[in-house]
Amino acid sequence: SQTIHQWPATLVQPVGSPLSLECTVEGTSNPNLYWYRQAAGRGLQLLFYSVGIGQISSEVPQNLSASRPQDRQFILSSKKLLLSDSGFYLCAWSALSGRGGETQYFGPGTRLLVL
Amino acid sequence: GQNIDQPTEMTATEGAIVQINCTYQTSGFNGLFWYQQHAGEAPTFLSYNVLDGLEEKGRFSSFLSRSKGYSYLLLKELQMKDSASYLCAVRDPDSGNTPLVFGKGTRLSVIA
Numbered sequence: 001s002q003t004i005h006q007w008p009a010t011l012v013q014p015v016g017s018p019l020s021l022e023c024t025v026e027g028t029s030n031p032n033l034y035w036y037r038q039a040a041g042r043g044l045q046l047l048f049y050s051v052g053i054g055q056i057s058s059e060v061p062q063n064l065s066a067s068r069p070q071d072r073q074f075i076l077s078s079k080k081l082l083l084s085d086s087g088f089y090l091c092a093w094s095a096l097s098g099r100g101g102e103t104q105y106f107g108p109g110t111r112l113l114v115l
Numbered sequence: 116g117q118n119i120d121q122p123t124e125m126t127a128t129e130g131a132i133v134q135i136n137c138t139y140q141t142s143g144f145n146g147l148f149w150y151q152q153h154a155g156e157a158p159t160f161l162s163y164n165v166l167d168g169l170e171e172k173g174r175f176s177s178f179l180s181r182s183k184g185y186s187y188l189l190l191k192e193l194q195m196k197d198s199a200s201y202l203c204a205v206r207d208p209d210s211g212n213t214p215l216v217f218g219k220g221t222r223l224s225v226i227a
Contacts, residue, residue: 032214037205043219044158048149077227090157094214102206106157 002027006091006107013114019064019078021110023091026072031093034104035066038088067093086114092102117141119218121203126224127193135188135201135221143209149177149188150202152220158202161188190223198225 003026013019025031035047048066049057056066063082067075074091091107118140127133138202139147146165150158164179164186176189191199200220207216 044217046215046217049214102146103160103163104215105160109157111155 002093002105004040004091004093004107006089006110007014009108009109012081012114013081015083015114016080019076019077019081019085019112021076021089021091021112022070023074023076024095025109028093028095030071031095032102034092034094035074035076036090036092036106038090040087044090048074048076048091056086060077085113086112117205117207117216118227119203119205119216121201121207121218121221122218124222124224126226127190129193129195129225129227132189132191133193133223135190135203135223137186137188137203137218137219139184139186139203139205139216141205141207141209141216143207144205145208146206147177147179148204148206148215149175149186150201150204152200154199180200193225195225195227197224198223 006023033050036044037047038044046059050068053068053071064078089110092104094104098109120138136212148163149161151161161175162170162177164177167179167181169176169178174191179186188201200222202220203218204215206214
């Protein structure tokens with residue numbers, strides 16, 4: 001069965017510091033991978049989307065970046081964090097289902113607090 | 116453009132039935148998803164509808180009407196553990212690289 005891991009689970013970082021969040025998927029090949037952010041009381045905001053190694057689509061311009069160095073690894077980074085980067089960061093994976101849909105399955109998330 | 120609307124909050128009594136509605140306006144449509152998200156946790160997949168009608172899965176059912184741009188999630192025999200946010204999401208293949216558009220979620224509180 002497929003599993004998705006994220007770490008760290010919780011992170012407190014000062015403004016201006018760098019960020020690296022990692023996500024890995026097991027039990028599947030060539031998944032689509034996603035990074036979302038969920039701010040308190042708000043909906044899921046898609047940040048980045050990847051269909052393969054080195055292929056990244058950015059949905060929202062900001063001071064974050066993403067990379068996919070391996071098939072099942074997705075990394076979210078920042079060179080200098082802002083207060084507004086605080087939130088719950090979720091990684092998700094999907095594969096085309098037999099019915100033509102694309103169900104996304106989420107990792108446990110990383111709660112980031114920027115002070 | 117893309118728009119997904121859900122009520123912000125709902126309250127229901129343990130043992131009762133509750134219906135959470137979702138309306139959507141998207142350029143294209145290739146499926147509607149419902150997710151459950153408990154406070155502080157990640158969303159978990161509940162259901163997927165791509166054809167009109169009702170899909171039943173235990174205590175949960177999901178309905179879709181493509182012509183009306185409307186779906187609902189029906190929860191029967193409510194339990195306290197059903198207190199959570201319920202997210203509606205639409206797959207819009209015409210939206211380029213954004214495969215799912217999420218609503219802001221409906222926070223359901225189940226009371227005794």
